[in-house]
Amino acid sequence: MAYTIEDLFSIHSEDHKIVESLYAAIQANANASTGFDYIKFKQSVKTMIDTMGMNEETATKSAYTTASTLGITKQKLIDNVQTYSNVLAKEKSKFDLALKNNNLKIAQKEKEPAQLTEKIKQLKAQIADLEKQINDMELRIQNASHDIEGDKAKSAETARQFEDAYHSLNDRIKTDVDTFNKYL
Numbered sequence: 001m002a003y004t005i006e007d008l009f010s011i012h013s014e015d016h017k018i019v020e021s022l023y024a025a026i027q028a029n030a031n032a033s034t035g036f037d038y039i040k041f042k043q044s045v046k047t048m049i050d051t052m053g054m055n056e057e058t059a060t061k062s063a064y065t066t067a068s069t070l071g072i073t074k075q076k077l078i079d080n081v082q083t084y085s086n087v088l089a090k091e092k093s094k095f096d097l098a099l100k101n102n103n104l105k106i107a108q109k110e111k112e113p114a115q116l117t118e119k120i121k122q123l124k125a126q127i128a129d130l131e132k133q134i135n136d137m138e139l140r141i142q143n144a145s146h147d148i149e150g151d152k153a154k155s156a157e158t159a160r161q162f163e164d165a166y167h168s169l170n171d172r173i174k175t176d177v178d179t180f181n182k183y184l
Contacts, residue, residue: 005030008042022091029087036070038080 005023013019030039048059067077113118 003043003046005039010040022088025087025091026084029084033080036067036072038084039068041072041077056165063098 005027009023009026011019011022026039033039039174044063044066045059046055048062049056050055052059055082064072064074064077099135
């Protein structure tokens with residue numbers, strides 16, 4: 001019976017995807033391996049335990065005896081186990097890098113409220129400045145209306161005074177012409 005990587009390690013985690021990712025890395029290494037290796041050794045041990053009812057010690061010794069006929073030594077087996085440990089270490093490095101990048105994104109998000117608060121403060125200051133400009137312009141409009149009315153009244157008064165002076169002077173000139181015509 002061929003056991004899956006999951007059968008061999010039976011790791012339980014809250015996040016099944018994480019475990020599946022690690023299993024996939026181990027499986028990829030096992031698929032690339034030629035000959036008898038750690039995974040095949042582990043499968044042999046599990047088969048003897050499950051099908052022959054052996055205990056772990058007996059199954060491990062029996063599998064090693066069989067593997068030794070293929071040229072596997074304890075050191076070669078331990079060295080091969082290390083390659084799988086290295087595979088997991090590479091996966092951890094990838095995860096650590098991804099986690100670091102994710103933490104950087106989180107740090108950026110943590111800065112965002114303060115940045116937005118500062119931006120809001122700036123915008124409120126701009127709004128206050130614009131409102132002041134609007135109020136100043138509205139006051140100028142009110143003053144302009146008042147000034148225009150005053151200017152109109154002054155202009156009308158000046159026009160009336162001019163007309164009065166003009167007519168008075170013109171009447172005097174006409175009177176002088178009439179006097180000249182009468183006496184000369």
